Structure formats: C-alpha cells, structure tokens
Amino acid sequence: MRSNPILLIAGPTASGKSALALALAQSEGGVVINADSMQIYRALPLLTAQPDAAALAAAPHQLYGCLDPTRPCSAAQWCDLAREAITAAWAAGQLPIVTGGTGLYLESLRFGLSPIPEIPPAIREESRALLAEIGNAAFHQRLAERDPVMAARLPPGDSQRMVRAWEVIEATGRSLESWQGEPRQGGLSACWLSVALQPPREVLRAACDGRFLAMVAAGAAEEAAAFLDRTLDPALPVMKTLGLRELGAAQRGEIPLAEAIATAQAATRAYAKRQMTWLRHRFDANLVIDTQLSESLITPIFSKIRQFRLTPV
Numbered sequence: 001m002r003s004n005p006i007l008l009i010a011g012p013t014a015s016g017k018s019a020l021a022l023a024l025a026q027s028e029g030g031v032v033i034n035a036d037s038m039q040i041y042r043a044l045p046l047l048t049a050q051p052d053a054a055a056l057a058a059a060p061h062q063l064y065g066c067l068d069p070t071r072p073c074s075a076a077q078w079c080d081l082a083r084e085a086i087t088a089a090w091a092a093g094q095l096p097i098v099t100g101g102t103g104l105y106l107e108s109l110r111f112g113l114s115p116i117p118e119i120p121p122a123i124r125e126e127s128r129a130l131l132a133e134i135g136n137a138a139f140h141q142r143l144a145e146r147d148p149v150m151a152a153r154l155p156p157g158d159s160q161r162m163v164r165a166w167e168v169i170e171a172t173g174r175s176l177e178s179w180q181g182e183p184r185q186g187g188l189s190a191c192w193l194s195v196a197l198q199p200p201r202e203v204l205r206a207a208c209d210g211r212f213l214a215m216v217a218a219g220a221a222e223e224a225a226a227f228l229d230r231t232l233d234p235a236l237p238v239m240k241t242l243g244l245r246e247l248g249a250a251q252r253g254e255i256p257l258a259e260a261i262a263t264a265q266a267a268t269r270a271y272a273k274r275q276m277t278w279l280r281h282r283f284d285a286n287l288v289i290d291t292q293l294s295e296s297l298i299t300p301i302f303s304k305i306r307q308f309r310l311t312p313v
Contacts, residue, residue: 004090004190005309008035009099010106010283011197012275013242013268014207016293018051020197020301021099025059027302028309031089033082034063035100035109040078041238043069044227046220048241049211060094069238072124072160075108082109083188095309103278110192112184119171127167128235131159139166149177159235193308195301196285198276203292208268212243216261225251242268 007024011017021032034040038048042065050064062085067073082098082105089096098109131139136156143166144151150165168176199207224247232239239245243264250260279285287304289297 002191002309002311005095006086006188006190006192007095007097007305007308008106008110008192008194009097009197010103010194010279010285011101011199012204012272012279013049013101014211014272015197015199015204016207017099017101017197018049018055020195020293020298021097022051022055022059023298024302024305025095025097028095028305029093030095030097031060031062031085031092033085033089033096033098034061035078035082035098035102035105037073037078037100037102037105037237038241039064039100040067040073041065041069042067043238044223044241044244046215046218046223047243047247049215069236070232072237075104076113076118078105079108079113079186079188086188086190095305101275103275103282107282109188112187114180114182115185116168116176116179117172119167123167123171127163127170128233130166131163131235132233136162139163142166147175147177149175153177160237160240163235191308193287193305194283194285195287195289196279196283197293198279198288198290199292200290204272204276205269208272209265212261212265212268215243216247216257221247221251221257221260224248242271 007030009017009021024030025032032051036048038044039050040063041048045065051061055061063078063081066081086096086098098106100106134142136159139159139162140151140154140156143154143162147165147169154161154165156162165176168174168179172179220243224244227244228248246255246260246264249255250257287301289301291297
C-alpha cells in the first residue's frame with residue numbers, strides 16, 4: 001500500500017469537482033481539501049460555491065471559509081495550510097483529496113514556489129493604498145515605469161496581480177518575472193494521483209450558466225449586496241469573485257438583474273475557458289474525464305483510486 005498518497009482533482013468551474021471529491025471522500029475515507037482561491041475566504045459562500053451544510057456533514061472538509069476576506073492569502077500561505085491539512089489526514093489514516101480550480105495552488109503544492117522573499121506588511125499596505133488612491137490606469141503606468149516586463153504581461157484591470165508585481169519589486173528590487181525564473185523550492189513529497197475533469201465545451205457552458213442561475217435563486221444577489229456594503233479595499237482578492245459587482249449593481253438598481261446575470265455568466269464562461277487551457281497545457285493528469293461526469297463514470301474512477309492506493313511503490 002502506498003505511503004503518503006494524495007489525490008488531486010482539477011477542472012474548470014462547474015465541472016463537478018466538488019461532487020466527485022465528496023463522493024470519493026465518502027467512499028474512500030478521505031478528507032476534501034480546498035484549492036480554490038475564493039472558497040478559502042469566510043465570505044460569499046453562495047457566489048464562491050462553497051460546500052453546503054449537507055456536504056460538510058457528509059465528509060470532512062478543510063480550508064473552506066477559514067480566512068477573513070480582508071487578509072489576502074498568497075499561494076505560499078495556502079501551501080502552508082494545505083500541508084498541515086494533508087499531514088493531519090495522513091496521521092488519521094485518511095486520503096487527502098485536494099480539489100479546486102486555482103492552478104497556481106495546485107502547481108505550488110506539488111512542485112514548490114519561486115523563492116520570493118516574504119513581503120513586509122507595510123509594503124503590502126502601501127501598495128494597495130497607492131492603487132486605491134490613483135486608480136488602475138495610473139497604477140499600471142507607474143508599474144510600466146518601474147517594471148516594464150510585468151506591466152506588459154498584465155492588463156490594467158488586473159489589480160491583484162499588478163499590486164503583487166509592484167510590491168515584489170518595491171521590496172526586493174527585482175522584477176517578479178525574474179524571481180519566477182528561479183528554480184522552485186518546497187514541493188511536497190508524496191505519491192500523487194491527478195484527475196482532470198475536462199467536459200465538452202457546450203456541456204461546460206451550460207453548466208456555468210445553470211449554476212449561476214441557481215446561485216441567484218438561492219440568494220446570491222442579496223449576499224453580494226450585503227458584502228459590498230462593507231466597502232472593502234477593491235484590490236482584495238475576494239473582490240474579484242465572479243458576479244459580485246454585477247449582482248451588487250443590480251441590487252442597487254443600477255442595472256437590470258437580467259443584465260447582471262448575463263454579464264456574470266459570460267465572465268464565468270470566459271474564466272472556465274482559461275482554466276481549461278491551463279489544464280491542457282500545465283496539469284499532468286493520470287486520469288482525464290473528457291465527457292460529462294455521470295454516475296456511470298463514478299465506479300471506474302473509484303476503481304482507479306483504489307488501485308492507486310493499494311499498489312506499492
């Protein structure tokens with residue numbers, strides 16, 4: 001039997017990752033560990049599709065809704081939390097099932113991170129304050145003057161990554177691009193089995209649209225409006241939650257709800273497309289499910305997992 005096994009389940013939003021992870025956790029004595037950069041925050045459980053009460057009662061879950069949204073979580077911080085959860089699962093004889101759509105998290109856990117020094121909190125706060133003061137366009141221009149390589153890679157609308165590039169060069173004097181060229185460090189030593197859910201395009205598009213409608217029916221618009229009333233820093237990662245601004249605008253009467261839904265659905269489909277591109281080019285999967293996930297596929301998937309766990313190395 002393998003020691004230190006880990007199951008990774010990756011896929012675009014609305015592909016069925018959470019349902020598959022839950023079924024496997026119930027069947028194989030596993031614990032589901034979140035690898036989604038929005039689901040980690042204690043905010044917007046509907047819009048970020050966090051597990052509901054029934055799922056949480058059905059199997060152990062870790063790293064869902066565990067951090068305050070006012071404190072950004074880096075990939076390094078998430079890796080530290082994930083290692084703790086994985087080590088605890090092994091100690092308890094459970095199978096760690098790491099699932100989520102944040103490719104950077106999955107890559108970092110397995111292969112490690114570039115050796116970027118920890119950024120002092122004061123520089124982080126100054127960077128976000130500067131963005132809030134001068135706006136995205138002017139901030140992007142300043143970044144172009146200071147770090148033209150990263151500015152060329154980032155659109156002015158990507159405030160989170162612009163702030164990251166700015167704070168790294170401010171703190172270290174080196175471009176983030178330069179640091180990313182260094183050998184990675186700190187990958188987790190384990191026996192890995194990677195599953196990729198890659199449903200057909202039209203199936204995925206329909207799933208994205210349908211899930212967003214279900215979120216709205218469950219109260220996501222009211223959730224968005226209440227959260228935006230907190231007037232948090234717009235550069236915080238959680239403010240990038242798909243549908244947040246659109247539903248908030250609809251609740252304030254600025255746009256019709258139908259328009260907000262259509263815009264958010266389009267953004268969700270675009271995000272899912274980017275995730276699919278990452279999966280095809282960056283995720284080394286042992287098992288690829290390229291049809292719609294269904295009950296008929298569950299049994300062979302379970303068989304594959306059991307074979308993996310029982311095969312000695």
